[in-house]
Amino acid sequence: MSERIAVEQKFLPDLLGRLSSLARRIFLAGGILPIVLVVAIVGFAIAEPRFLTYNNLFNVARASSFLVVVSMGQMLTLLVRGIDMSIGSTEALVSVCVALVMATVLAGDPNAPWLAIAAGIGAGMAIGAAVGAINGIGIAVFNVNPFIMTVGMLSILSGIALTVSGGMPMYGMPKQFGEVFAYAAPLGIPAPVWVAGGVFLIMYYILNWTPFGRRIYALGGNIVASRLAGISTRLHMVMAYVMCSVIVAVGGVLLTARVGTGEATLASTHVLESITAVVIAGVSFFGGIGRVGNVVLGAFFVTLVTNGMNLLRVPSYQQLIVLGVLLILAVVVDQVRIKMMQQVRAE
Template sequence: MRVLHDVFLANGILPFVLVAAIIFMGIAEPRFLSYDNLFNLGRHSTYLIIISVGQMLALLVRGIDMSVGSTVALVSVTTALAITGTAQAAPDAPGLAIVAGVAAGMLTGAVVGLINGIGIAVLSVSPFIMTVGMMSIATGVALTLSGGMPVYGMPREFGQIFSNASLNGLPVPVLYCIAVLLLGYYMLNWTVLGRRIYSLGGNLNATRLAGVNTTFFMVLTYVLCSVIVAFGAILLTARVNTGEATLGTTLLMESITACVIGGVSFFGGIGRISNVFLGAIFVTILTNGMNLLRIESYVQQIVLGVFLIAAVVVDQIRVRMLRQERIETG
């Protein structure tokens, strides 16, 4: 019991629900454990993992980014428009078109994050309200730019570089995902920025009194959040080979669920990137298994909502237990 207690305090309910999900899905649907399904599951999970890493940064500073799904859509459209526009102007230079598209997409993400960060850190708008407003704005801009229609005409090389190629049998999206995880782990655990992000969520006032420019680091955190989300959006755009204003509609709920299931606290300052990775794997396993079982999409949304609420309740219990242990050992 002591071991289970320690595992729960360190990781939340993730280890328990992850093992339970694998066992249940493997028994309920034999195809779940097939090589082809596991390969597709691993490839599909990469996009959610990257988006969840961005969402994690917002949660660590005691915020939230409700605009991640809309940011994916906006980045998809701006990336596709920049690529197709450049390709039409210079049809013999697909590389130039790809560079222009990726730059436009990443810049779009940075601008969204900058606006969110300024609104939250400088104007003192609630993170929820600020990012919900940005969600509406980004969706409207994406629909306006695309005219509500998919943007076609991207060169084959774009899909090859960001989606279809493989290295030693590993699809390139998996390699990009590994790179994001390693960079995120290094940043959060070995840099001053990482320590500042955790301290902002742990105790904002104490961090400010220690002489840290909390406004700067808060804005920077939201910029990084949206830039990471933008990179995931570029990979998704390459996968579908079109720029779509409806891309990423489910990623908001899924990324929050992955983070909270993975032990990232809504109260800020608590969370590990390795657990967010496993949390995203759990959400992907859950949705993949329900698809194999032919469970309707609206029922899947109910299940994800139940898991999110349960994870928040358990997170509150876990935070109280951690505080009690600190008092007892302090």
């Protein structure tokens, strides 16, 4: 009996120590996301039997792909210690211009739907690049605060989108646009998920396997040291914002295909949702820390929570409260995580 007690006294503290060490490593790597994701899935599955059905999960996967794309763009700005508050209005302007260009080309040649689609998507990407360049130059060259710069652009882009559309939905796009980019499902996987997967692979490669990606992390970690190391900090800052807005433009194209019209009020909630997804995924507001794979899970988590609340008939204004609480919680956890990482480095 005494030997058994001695073994238990030795084994239990050792087990608890290992579990504590494992939990700490998981927290440092992924933040609070793994915990809240499991809690959300279990909680909604218990509260609503329809939550884990195939049809619902299929819809969640398709709906989350739009936020996944936009969140990967937002991630780039946070990595360089910035933020983009204009992503929703960027998507709206892209939506309006894509619809306008497609309708114009199709009206000129009704037998060239794919030419219209190509022209519309090209226009959307060009607008995204232009918006990103303006944001990046304002922040990197003229030293405008990222929040002020992008909030100003939010107002400008929203005004342009409403002016171009006259505040009304814009029709006339080829039917093939929605059929292929929104409702097709090759191998049973929705087309937007395929596009989001492609953007993820490109982002993963750039951030983890290219000098540009390493410089983006270095820039966010310490801009002075990056400058002393010979990195063109202004150029890389501008490029980060250009990439962000081009990726956001991809999201705007996908959403336009989904709704079937050009909308000047499209994606109005994506700013709050993308910031929540990125921060809760462990991307630090202090720059230089974050993994693109976690951002995908973060965006999926936000969509999952929204879907679960819709199934439980939670009013939309109460859903905004939940998202706000999640964002504040994620920022608090981010600060705790940064302090723990600094302690680990000091040790």
